[in-house]
Amino acid sequence: MPDQKPDRNFLERAVSLADANALRMALFQTTRDPEIAAIPARRVMRGGSEAVVIDPADIERIQKKAVDFLIDHAGEPTPPEVSVAELDELVQMAEARTIAPSDLEMRRLLPSFGDFPHRARWTGPSRAPEGFSVAIVGGGFAGVAMAVQLEQLGIGYHLFERRGELGGVWSANRYPDVRVDTLSAIYQFGFEKHYPWSEHFARQREVRAYLDHVTTKYGVHEKLRLNHHVRSAQWDDDAGVWHLTIEVDGERMVEHTAQVVVTASGLFAQPKTLDVPGVASFAGDLVHTTEWSDAVCYAGRKVAIIGNGSTGVQLLSEVAARADTVYVCQRTPQWIMPRAGYGRPIEVELRWLIENMPCYWNWDKFVAGMSSTDLREQLIVDRDWIRNGGSVNERNDALRAVLEGYIAQQVGGRQDLIDRLVPDYAPMARRPVVDNNWYATLTQDNVELVTQAIASLDERGIYLADGRHLEVDLIVTAVGFDTQNYLWPTRYQGRNGVSLEQAWRDEGAKAYLGMTVPGFPNLFMLNGPNSQPVASGTGLPCWFEIWSRYIAEGIVAMLEGGHCAMAVRPEVCAEYNRLVDEEAGRLLYLAENGARKKNYYVNDQGRLQVIAPFTGERVFAMSAHPDLADFELTPARR
Incomplete structure (x- = not known):
């Protein structure tokens, strides 16, 4: 980074490296320049996906105006809060289209303005009862997101991680060139702004360092228990608590009691072994x-x-x-697909711009997720298109043509x-x-x-x-992971001694919103079955924030309502999974040309199990806030 005020040449390099749409949005939000507002942006189809395109001459105008702005205003703060009306206007400008009000509810949170865009709150002066505690199982992104939520609420918790360090998959995987395959701009929490990523797609070591940074900054580190492997958890209906048996340092077993358990053990916790003779x-x-x-x-x-x-x-x-x-x-x-910027460092000039152009970090994060917003359109099986000689639908077939050309060119x-x-x-x-x-x-x-x-x-x-x-x-x-045994190897027993394995024996893992199972009070999952939407508009860390808010708000509502336990109603869970199965039947995953027998998204029973077959907006609407009517509630004992 330059030690003094950058000169115009430096600024010109910086804006030339910026995403043009993100730069346009940051500049307009900051200046309200009508000339920037008048610059046309249009949506075009490229290789089966829609992209927002700005003409080169207009990009030059944006860049020149940005340089002029930065000469006098670099380093000025981003607004701490942005109104709903302004966000809705800006989001639609960024996407160059009119967006339905129901879809804007999720989108307006994606640029992550404000300190905690997905924060749970008490509705009044309430606080958790003395001695109330949550056990979080797993110290990856999901577990850390849950811990930060509880930290903000002042609810007691412990975060148990079976390895000797934080990270989850980013601790377990250290092979050559291991890195995220999602842009660093969206593989981060919305509450931690301007982390100085060094590459467009962060490497394992840097992701691990990010989690260490977050846990230290937000007070989680003091509640972290490393080398604590939760072996089993049993629900005690009489006492309204979970009894956990934990192996510590691989040597001794200890017992721990918590009113609520949140499992964040992840989808890729159990590696597959090579199953061949010899x-x-x-x-x-x-x-x-x-x-x-x-x-x-x-x-x-x-x-x-x-x-x-x-x-x-x-x-x-x-x-x-x-x-x-x-x-x-x-x-x-x-x-196997190319990604722009994969393996490339973030240039010094661009790093400076991210840190010094007001609002650019926010819109760069938003724009980075836009390419996945309409991904579901590539997955819908179009019967008319197939009858006329196509394979899946127009977008999917266009993507196939691009990828076939890419393979030929690469080899x-x-x-x-x-x-x-x-x-x-x-x-x-x-x-x-x-x-x-x-x-x-x-x-x-x-x-x-x-x-x-x-x-x-x-x-x-x-x-x-x-x-x-x-x-x-x-x-x-590199044969992957066992993605069907959720929460394994921890064994959970709910009411009447029923284990999750027994509850899921016939059809595989099922949960309500991917987070909770009938008969297992006060047990919540992060990234459980049918949780992540097929078209999300953002990376997994943002969804961990959304889901952890849902869980935290559920705990708050339970306590404020004078209850000690909540378990999703069987009929509510069944209806959600009926919708999942119905919607999954429309998508490519279960179609004949959809590789359903070669796909970890589909379980042994032929059911879509890993992801939710809905748009990100629909999943967000369902999981933004809990409805206590969905749960059986147990009154607190006086």
Whole structure:
């Protein structure tokens, strides 16, 4: 950063690196310049998605006006609060369209004006009863979001994390080039402004540092209990409490009592093991990506990477740069997509602009999420389009054409690779993977794409189904996680001793709004089954803020109403899941060309389980604030 006031050349570089739409919005909000308001922005279709486009000549005008503004006003504060009417006006200007009032309720919160855009509050002078406590299980983003909510309310809690540090998946995953595949601008909490990210897509170490920063700044660190593995939790209906059994430091068991439990153990807590014959006989190193450490050596070795999801795609380029030979074992082709700015540092000038242009941080955050707002349109199966020769719908087929061209370009037109890399299912049917030079790396002389199934392992390597033997001394398993056993390995028992496994035995995991289950009072989940919407308009940290507010407001309403326990009504949960199943039937995930048998979104019973098949606006409307009529309430004991 410059130590003194930047000169015009520096400012011109800074605004040239900015997102033009975010810069336009920040400048207009700050100056109310009618010339900026008059600059046209239009929505266009690009590769199956809508984008807001501004003509190059108008972008130059915006940039010049921004430079003139910054010369005299750099570093001025962003307004602490913005009215609802102004936000609605600005959001529609940013999106270059008229937005229904019901959809604006969520959108006006996404730029994250104000200290805590998703904060729960007491309705009066109430406070939690003495001795009331919440147990939060899991120290990733979700657990930290819940802890900050409780901290603001003054409700007692402990945050239990089974590892020796915060981070969740960002502690467990340390493999080469591990990073978020969502822009840093939206992979952050709305209450923590202007964190100095160094890259457009933050690396693991920086994400971990961010969580440490948040927990220290907001007082959570004092309530954190590391190396505390919650093994089981049992509901005591008579006492109205949960009894937790916790393994501490892997050595001793302790008991803990809490009135409420919030599980934030995450979707990717339990790694899958490589399930092929002969694994135990392999004499080399076999490492799941969650077990990676600095001790793993791949330089000069013969390496097999099994799996081509986000993890396998991220690490290949770095491993191939130093290994002697790399076999990339692909079971199912993926749609792997480019992302602008992926792997690129945030330039010094842009970093300065983010910190010194009033309102730019907010609108950069908003614009970064806009590309996913209409994602659901790519997933709706259009029967008329299919009858006329299409595959899914017009947008999805346009995306397919773009991605097929991208694959061909990345592999230099090599048909032998193209034939094995283009999936036989539609784009977006599975979670999209971001390209980290994966396709191009397959063309290197020391890299081979292997699409034959793995039959077995022996002490020297891998036998393929056609009998070929790959001699390797390091096998990296990037085979994913068990996403069906929610909250595992902690065992929860609700009323009458019924476990979650028993409650979910027939149809897989189900919950109301992904957060609570009938028969399990005062037990809430973050990122539970059918929670995250298919089109969110923002990153997961924002949803953790939304869901944790719902839970915190539920606790507040329960206490203020003189109750000690709340459990969602069975009929309410059943109706929500009926809507989930009905809406899921319209989407690509369960269609014949939707890879439903190769998709962790769909459970073994053929049901969409991981995500909510709704728009972000609809999920927000359902989970913005709890309705106590949805719950069976137990009066507090006098």
